Amino acid sequence: MFATPAYAQAADGLTGTLTSLMPLVLIFAIMYFLLIRPQQKKLKEHKAMVEALRRGDQVLTQGGLLGKVVKVGDDGIVEVEIADGVKVKALKHTIAQVMSKTEPAAA
DSSP: OOOOHHHHHHHOSHHHHHHHHHHHHHHHHHHIIIIIHHHHHHHHHHHHHHHTOOTTOEEEETTSOEEEEEEEOTTSEEEEEEETTEEEEEEGGGEEEEEEOOOOOOO
16 A cells, blocks of 8 residues: 555666656657747848848738849848839848849949
8 A cells, every 4th residue: 555665765766767757858859859949040141141131132922912123232121123213211120032133243
């Protein structure tokens, strides 16, 4: 009915501690490789894309507007022409995708 003192003494120890921590370590490793690492990679790629914006690039904003970059400011603002004579200012980080890149002019 009751556990004898010999069973109670054998239950604790280093192996019991390691086996109880193993599931936590596995869960953290799985979360890192499935969630954290891909998100960091995607964020890094988006930052590189935004830094490489140039005048003439066709872009898609997070709001769904398609347009051509007319002016790239140093303060994080991009001027995008969405129709003939219609220009809007958008923050650089709200550019979701570059649809087509322009090539730099030949020297």
